[in-house]
Amino acid sequence: MFTFSSIKNVTWRIVKRFLSRVLPVVIGVVVAVFFLLRLVPGDPARIILGDQATDASVIALREQLGLDQPVWVQFSHFVTQLFTHFDTGESLVYGESTRTLILERAPLSLGIVAIAVMLTLAIAVPLSVAAASHQDGPVDHMVRVIPAVGMGMPTFWVGLLLIIVFAVNLKWLPVGGIGDGPLQPFLSLVLPGVAVAIAAIPPLVRSLRSELLDVTHADFVTTLRAAHIPERTIQFRHVLRNAAVPTLNLFGVNVAFMIGGTLVVEKVFAINGVGSLLFNAISSRDFPVVQGVALYCAFFVVLITIIVDLCSAAIDPRLRLGSS
Incomplete structure (x- = not known):
């Protein structure tokens, strides 16, 4: 209340x-x-x-x-x-307001980031819980090896690999660009979102797994088990909640890298988003557009940081008390 x-x-x-x-x-x-x-x-x-x-x-x-x-x-x-x-002036090349140019392309870039965020959370959290629940077992080793491999793959290379497998060979998703059908705009953003998520998942899995193991061996968890609290309740209501705050802060940092990865991936998938606008502006020395993209991205990253900070305070009451 x-x-x-x-x-x-x-x-x-x-x-x-x-x-x-x-x-x-x-x-x-x-x-x-x-x-x-x-x-x-x-x-x-x-x-x-x-x-x-x-x-x-x-x-x-x-x-x-x-x-x-x-x-x-x-x-x-x-x-x-x-x-x-709230503008950096008119584009030297397009002759339009940079705010207009960026806002026209922002939905595509934000769509890729949103898909990447949802995939990252949907994959990283279950993998981390499974690894921590089977410490030093086959599942744990598998979960620890796969992220290590994923961290060594460049985002643009992952994007090309996804195009070859899922677009060219399997023909499940579009190769690139934005389609005109009812679901085509969403389907066109799936592969770019997956490419960005693959780069963000490994550090989150490693961090959350480590935090889960630390909390699992804490004294209060032993006390809860001695009180015959159901193991599922202990894991999801107490262990995961206490381990989430450090990983949530790391996730906020990773969102900034997701934005940078999105700008690169757009070129791979021929998506006319903010990334394509930025690279074209750099090549043509369009100062106002480059400045506008940088500032809007900075605002977005700071906004995500504040949201993550508020979520951390909602999860951990000690942070709320410390801020009052």
Whole structure:
């Protein structure tokens, strides 16, 4: 039951996390993305117009895009645009708002991340419980070996392997792109989601298995067994709950890697999501789009971190008490 005190504690916890995590990350990303991009050799105006363009046309385009202004002036315009319109400006190539470009492609990228998250939890938790319940047995050894193999496979290589097996040979799922049928958009995101999940499952299995074993040998578990509490109740209500917090924090970190893996996998599966937009913007030196993608990804990662922190507090009351 929610009380005024609990709501107050949760609100204060969110405010503290916002001030301690969101603002420093946002400021760091804003500064880093703006200045690091300008250290890379290449003239965006020259790239847009092509090598055959005259110097006069390049100079005119630089003036039109504001690239001829001092860096500090460009940075002040960039920050003003960001905090007044939640945008990093118009794309140098597409001539559209970066916010519009990103939001148009975000559903595809978020769909891949959502599928990867669900698959990761659905596979990692049962494998970890099975391994911890059969410590040093054949099941445990098998569960420990398979993740070790999965950690050594690059995401793009896994994606190509999935295409060959499930799309080309078995013809169960689309090879790439986004179909037009009723279920085609979802089916087109399944293989990319699996490729991203395979890279995220191994560290979670190892972490959760280790935590489960530590909690299983704790004194309070021995006391519960002496009280003849059903083993299933002990495992799922007490052991798994106490072991979940460290793994949940690791999972929050892995979501950030899932986002990065999604951006790469989109190119493998020819999906026109945020990843494809980012790589095209990098190749054409489209500063506003690269900055926008980086900032939106940073916001999303920080949001996931706060959600994970709140979930950890909901699972472990000691964290709620410590934050009040």
